[in-house]
Amino acid sequence: MTPEFIIGLIILLTGTVITAFPQRRDYLTRLINLEIPAFGLLLIALSYDETLALLTFIAVSTLSTFVMVLVIERTGGEP
Amino acid sequence: MVQQAPRGCLEVEELIPASPDQVALWVCSLVALYGAVRVITEPDTLRKLPFLNVFSFAISGIIALMIPHPLALVAAVAYFVGSTFESNAIASVYAGGMEKGEHRE
Amino acid sequence: MPGAWRRVSTVNEILLWLFGAIAVTGSVYTGISRDPFRKLIAIGLLSGAVMPLLIDRGYVDIAIALSLILPVSTIVVLQLCRKGEP
Amino acid sequence: MIEPLLHILIAAVCCWLNFIIIDMIFNLPREGGVSGATAIAEAVRRGGGDIRGGTMMGNIVSSPDASAGTLLAACGVYCFGIAGGLTATVLVYIGNRICHDPGYAGTTGCFTATGIVYGGSLIGIPPSAFIAGMVLAILTIQGVWHPWSSRLLGAVWRWRN
Numbered sequence: 001m002t003p004e005f006i007i008g009l010i011i012l013l014t015g016t017v018i019t020a021f022p023q024r025r026d027y028l029t030r031l032i033n034l035e036i037p038a039f040g041l042l043l044i045a046l047s048y049d050e051t052l053a054l055l056t057f058i059a060v061s062t063l064s065t066f067v068m069v070l071v072i073e074r075t076g077g078e079p
Numbered sequence: 080m081v082q083q084a085p086r087g088c089l090e091v092e093e094l095i096p097a098s099p100d101q102v103a104l105w106v107c108s109l110v111a112l113y114g115a116v117r118v119i120t121e122p123d124t125l126r127k128l129p130f131l132n133v134f135s136f137a138i139s140g141i142i143a144l145m146i147p148h149p150l151a152l153v154a155a156v157a158y159f160v161g162s163t164f165e166s167n168a169i170a171s172v173y174a175g176g177m178e179k180g181e182h183r184e
Numbered sequence: 185m186p187g188a189w190r191r192v193s194t195v196n197e198i199l200l201w202l203f204g205a206i207a208v209t210g211s212v213y214t215g216i217s218r219d220p221f222r223k224l225i226a227i228g229l230l231s232g233a234v235m236p237l238l239i240d241r242g243y244v245d246i247a248i249a250l251s252l253i254l255p256v257s258t259i260v261v262l263q264l265c266r267k268g269e270p
Numbered sequence: 271m272i273e274p275l276l277h278i279l280i281a282a283v284c285c286w287l288n289f290i291i292i293d294m295i296f297n298l299p300r301e302g303g304v305s306g307a308t309a310i311a312e313a314v315r316r317g318g319g320d321i322r323g324g325t326m327m328g329n330i331v332s333s334p335d336a337s338a339g340t341l342l343a344a345c346g347v348y349c350f351g352i353a354g355g356l357t358a359t360v361l362v363y364i365g366n367r368i369c370h371d372p373g374y375a376g377t378t379g380c381f382t383a384t385g386i387v388y389g390g391s392l393i394g395i396p397p398s399a400f401i402a403g404m405v406l407a408i409l410t411i412q413g414v415w416h417p418w419s420s421r422l423l424g425a426v427w428r429w430r431n
Contacts, residue, residue: 003197004237007204011211018215028264032223035257036211039230043207046241054246062257069260102274103402108199110405111232114413115206118229119213124221125313129412131228132331136341136408138232140401142239142247143345150244152349152358156342158235158251160334160365165228165255167332167369170306172262173221 008043015040027072031065104144111137125173128166135162200237207233220265224258277395281403284390285340288383289407290426292336296375299326299427303371307332314416322427323420327412333371334362336379337411341404343383348397355384 015036022029038061045053114134121127139155139162210230214223231254238247293299299322302308307328314324330337339362346354359380366373387400411419 003200003204004241007207007237010208014208014211014215018211023216023218028220028261029223031264032220032227032261033215035227036214036230039207039211039234043234043237046238046243049241051243051246054243055249058246058250058253062253065257066260069264072264099274099277099396100398102271103278103398104199106278106402107405108202110409110413112202112206113409115209115229115233117413118225119209123313123317124219124225125310126317126416127222127225128310128331129327129416131225133405133409133413134229134232136337137405138235140341140345140405141236143348144398144401145236145239146242146244147349148244149350149354149357150248151239152342152346152354153361154239154244154247154251155345156358156361156365157248158232159338159342160368161251161255162228162232163332163334163338163365164369165224165258167304167306168255168259168262169221169224170309170328170332171304172265174305174309 002047004043005047008040008047010040011043012037012040027075031068031072034068035061035065100144104141107137107140107144111141125170128170131162131166135159138162200240203233203236207237224261224265227258274399277399278402278406281390281395281399282406283403284386285344285383285400285404286407286410288386289336289340289379289404290423292339292375292379292382293326293330294426294430296336296378298329298335298375299323299423301325302332303329304332304369314420317416319417319420320424323423324416326423326427327416327420330408330412333369334365334376336375336383337404337408338362338365339376339378339380340383341401341408343380344387344397344400344404347384347387347391348401352384352388355380355387359384 015033018036019030019033022033042054042057045057111134114130114137117130118127118134121130139159142155142158143151207230210226210233214226214230217223217226235247235251238250302311302325307325310328310331311321311324314327315321329335342358342362343355346358350357359377362376362380363373366376387397390400391397
């Protein structure tokens, strides 16, 4: 149980709860909240010393953010 | 599951920083903590950005102090320029929204 | 394999817990605040607090990649903030 | 324990003088380089500060200036010797170009700070003290109390003219 693992678990749980029950029920709020569990999972992958998993995960989360921004712009941002 | 090598146990002598690099590291960490607290407690959104700048100064100093390797210098410069670019974009978009007549407080 | 570059100056575990506390605080503040700009500032706080934890393990290359990718992601999200109300 | 803190304080005074003088030479408080700097200056003035000092604080936030140059030159000398300081100068110039800034202030500050940090290491002040000293110096400008620091910067600017 390294500090990274425990902190990553806490951030992952916090981010999941916050994304599921956001303050304002808006696509933008949920999209910004979705970046928090990414950091939690990053710290958990860090505690297992997996370089390739870290790089792949960073690239995939950023690409998914791009795609979701495109989708939200097309729908107009109304839930 | 990969077995982790145990980190060094805490002893009383380790709490008092001995070498000058350790003292500098502790000073930078305390400044980073102070900057984070001030970012959260500041009520105005635009006035949060100077405190975020203090925080990123402290973090890029810590990056260079932790590993004395030439690549750590590149990491410090990359983090600092990235953080500055981010706050620049946030301030510009916030100001542009205010010029269009949208009231934001 | 604990990273390619081994750290030279030993770091107390207290410092890791301190940056972890900053990261947890930033994540909670991101969820609590309602303004999108405040949320993005708190994301900056969170990414800054993650950086020494990466460096302490020796992953300098991943720290460089993360610090170059995250501002681009923030700027892409800012395109949505321009349209919607705060 | 006492001697490193004394070194850090001496280094903080040196770094403070360096980046204030370079920023004042390159006319940073005169106008905001980007629209974000002007907005931050307006926010500082609303909080009871001075508009010229607020403009300089906004310029420091929005692009890497002489303060960033001093910090990164200290990091470069700490990591790589005097060649690291010159490498940091090139990297700061590239970073300035990314942020739509001419980049004269950052490059000049980085170049002079390399000389200062190298001279300090000859006297006996280690480069790590300069890193912590620069962090303390930026704390006194940006982090303590905005009206006070912006009035101080505005007074220096009026004294220069």
